[in-house]
Amino acid sequence: MHALPRRTVLLGAAALAGTARAQRTIDLGLPGGPSERPLGSAFPQKGEMIIQRVRPPLLETPMEVFDRHLFTPNDRFFVRWHWGDLPTAIEPAAFRLKVHGAVARPLSLTLDRLLALPRIDYAAVNQCAGNSRGLFEPRVPGAQWRHGAMGNARWTGVRLRDVLDLAGVRPGALAVRFAGLDQPLVDGAPDYRKSLALDHARDGEVMLAFLQNGEPLPLLNGYPLRLVVPGWFSTYWVKMLSDIEVLDRQDDDYWMTKAYRIPDTPGANVAPEAKAYPTKPVTRMVPRAWITSHADGARAPAGRPLALRGIALGGDRGVARVELSTDGGRSWTAAVLGPDEGRYSFRRFEHVVLAPAAGPIVLLARCTNQAGESQPLEPNWNPSGYLRRVAESVRITIA
């Protein structure tokens, strides 16, 4: 044992303890690769996840979870942390939420005090701005997600507006900035902070959530409190929320002014060679739909009805309709929608193709939201891999 090099010892111990990198792998089908990722259940309060990165954790939800569950189980909900100094123990009695800045009464709130405020509850999808980045062509650097950097949950919490009112926002305030307990590992690196315009922060919907699907949040999803900004990408849904700062100026922080920005162009689309174009922060989500009943490369029996199903997201509006194509987008048929769980939730869709043509076919799903916004058939592109919106395709063979 003493003669073994350190690497071997580590691998041996990991094999016994259940390593983060288990034996099972999944091929994410990312163009040009590398496409294979480990599947593993070694993360606390998490079942089997696609392990994109162990440290800081990037865990993706396998598509089969979305096929089985309209509300993503907490133990399969995706995980994304920016910085490595991440608390692994939370003592709620000692936890405080600071509210400061341009307020009449700076506060240090206990969880008991927060939980005594009136509660609200709604379903909302939390989706990474870079969800599906691994499918961008030409490929772009960053977390190489397929479609699983998203999840749908019922969130229960208190209104941000009520918390701001406790502190008394001073006249002239413009924005509210949020930070969590996670910290950079290196001195001088930009702490992860995000901000919302004051009117948005006070809209009565933005929530400090302490329950996810009726249970306390998994630590890796932000226990004990996370901001919920329904309809907006998860970059704003600050986890382990511990600090609320009311600003009397625009936020000039790195994470708002340099990172998480998209081209200020239609569809956040630019040509790969484009250099000079205006940018703006990525904010609201757009309609998307995913066929979950069939994976790329699946086979379905000829001469039998083909039952298709999936999930759709309206973005910051409800789903109005989902259309399916079995001929690569030449013709479309309206799918049957499942129950409406609210404008920010996933919505199920299904459709039975009575007599699918034999041979290879290209399935497409396209969501249109209540504002009439739909999905293009050509992918958008930007150098950060944000806001993918194309109607996704699945290639199967009827035989």
Add this chain to the structure above:
Amino acid sequence: MKSLLLALLLAAPTLPPVSVTLPDDDAIFAGPDADLLNANCTACHSSEMVLTQPLMTEQAWAASVAKMRTIYKAPIEDADAAALPAALARAQRR
């Protein structure tokens, strides 16, 4: 069920203490550039942040190293910063 859970929480409006253990990060860079890569990259993130990227040119890796140094304040010496782009490009092509 949900209302029952809410009622329980109202009765005892505190959340439980939570303590977790994150899995060991057992993957490090191997190969001829392992020392350089492990010394400069894996303090902040595990090796798959590099190894899951699409194939990137040395020039693209140089931009990434510059971002790590200037924005994320990675303490990388000049000599190592000069050697890293080629080493990163080699690491993802092995």
